[in-house]
Amino acid sequence: MAKEKPSLNTVNFTAAQLMEFDACTRCGECVKYCPTYDARDKNQDIEPRDKIQRWKEFMNKCFGLKARLFGPEKIPPEEIKKFTDDLYNCTTCGMCGTVCPAGINTIELWESTRANLVKYGTGPYGKQSLFPKLIEEGHNPYLKQQKDRLAWMTPDIKIAEKSDIAYFIGCTAGYNQQVLGVSTARILNKLNVPFMALGEEEWCCGSALIRTGQQHINDTPKKAAIHNVEALKARGAKRVIFACAGCFRAAKIDWPRAYGKALPFEAIHMSQFLAEQLDAGKIKWEKSLNKTVTYHDPCHLGRHVGVFEEPRKVIKSMPGIKLVEMKRNRKEQRCCGAGGGVKAGIPDLALGVATGRMKDAKETGAEALISTCPFCRRNLIDGRDELKLDMNVDDLVVMTANLMGLSTDVKPPAPGAPKESISDLFRTQTIPPKPPAPPAEPKAAAPATPAPAASAPKAATAPVAKAEASKAPAAKAEAPKASAKEAAKAPAANKK
């Protein structure tokens, strides 16, 4: 009688990663810190430890001693599906790995397991399956046009055609958080730092695909990384500034892997650049702001890459600003809840984690929460609104621009523009309400959910993509939000 085939395979794992599953001592240190476990009412299925133990059991059922002697033990598909869903209830923030006494590299472990399960067929989760199609065809996850990459530019901003310094804007700042784009550009202009931007040549950094285990689908993130690197190189970039922590993390860690060698330029986060300029005495504060602020370390900037002190250095140098730390800060910070595809895939979980972080901020008595990642900012604003807290949430770059005497105004926002497109701290602009929608016409029969990108035709034409885009839930990200709960129900296609 032929032996049963193993229910699962070991694709996408390194030998060391398979060993890591056996290294977990079940001590539970990760459980104490896991933000999604907390947000899910301490559901044991969500524990990092439990997930490691379950996958270890799966592997032993397939390839352990008993499997070798008597053949692999069948794992019911519903058990694998349940595991997959639990696995995606994770922002890949990496806190579990930071506190793990065995030093397990959980971020990479979750990503490899996700990729394995995407190939198996149970991953990714919900609307995350739209990412490959959106990013491959449109080069951004927001269903926007490449020609609008620099649509946020105002007449006062000068961007060079070629320069050894580049500003990689990123999809979130470029399309949805124009305030970050204009603030970064105006700061660089004021500091007399000539810089260029790729504009239409800029492609999504690929982070959303890698975090959700979909990097292998048409090799989209690899192609995007190589494209971006080559485009930056061709334009003479020696230093590339990122104001988005997600893009920065991708450039520092994921791009070199895709590129196959060290990047031909230095990747630097805007907070690091500002700290440098501060040290060089080039930043002159022209305004003061008497506020107590707290700083949220984005996972992708802090734990993943190790930038903790530069943002604090800039904040502390600001006239009138008092920095107070949340109990959990630096390596031990609590995730904002948006990462790992959670904002798009499981919005209620993203909101739950965000409210947890905003409660941390509230405990400090701060009047504003400052971060260095547009995606954290977006989700924390949602968390703030959910809790109805009287606290501003903004980006370090926006605050820097304002205190340098620069305007943080964006082009007059369109009715119903995302609330995060303008400054939350310096409310010099308002977003006109979206006009009421015309009465709904009867819909033609259409699939309720777009087909998963993994199985979507590879070469769909642009008009098709656009037509599908209008049905995609991601488009709802643009809708004004009556409440954060509603916002959560209409998830943004996010890139974290």
Place this chain on the structure above:
Amino acid sequence: MATEGLTILGKTVFDTLFIDWRIMAITAIISIILFIVGMYIQLDKWGRGIPEGATKPYGAFGALSMIIGSIFSKGIGHALEVLILDVAFQRRTYRRRKLEWLMHILIFWGWIGLLILTIVAAAAEFYGPFALGAGPEFFIGMWKSLELPNNIFGWMLVIGIAIAIVRRLFSKAKDVQARNADVDWILIIGLLIVVVTGFYAQDIRIAAGVQRDLISNYEATAPGFFDNITVMFHEVFTLLFCVAYLPFSKYFHMITAPLTILVNHGGE
């Protein structure tokens, strides 16, 4: 002087276990074989990994090679630093879990200490007659000098196990609440059996005045112990539980956790 120890390969070997060396030898060989088989099965499992971009698995020895390569990828100095600070002294555990760190250190070093001393004693048994051509005096001297560190490591193990038992009985810590955490009792009770029978075996030896009689009356003293079931049980059980069973039990983390820390360069 009647000092006719055990004759092995034409040499007289003296020891203080006083059990049938053939049983010890057979148990040890079986235990080591099972340990190696277990390790191979685990390595083979790890070697099935096919990372993104690879087309086939690396196999057991490929996995071993990759793991060793990763450990030293930042240089020998860095690997040694991690080995000392994070493996030997468990820095990562110390930072966050002081009581668990104490428990781990006591069990880990107690176990390692006893293992090392056992190896030293076993080596001395053979080194004396085979390398020095010495009589029982050499081994007896060595055995006596090892008694104090043996007691220290033994007590470390006992205290560590006591902490582990108390924690599991009374603590609300997260590790106690893990799914299937009850299996930990197998390991704790197993270690407890090793320690209790070990102390009991030593007590029997002391009570019988082994040290005093050994040199002058080895032949008369030793055979009496060959039939001691407690001593026999202790030695056989320890080999099977702590060596043969290791790759198949939760104690496997004694190997995988240090390796993981080394592969991930301290986890930083």
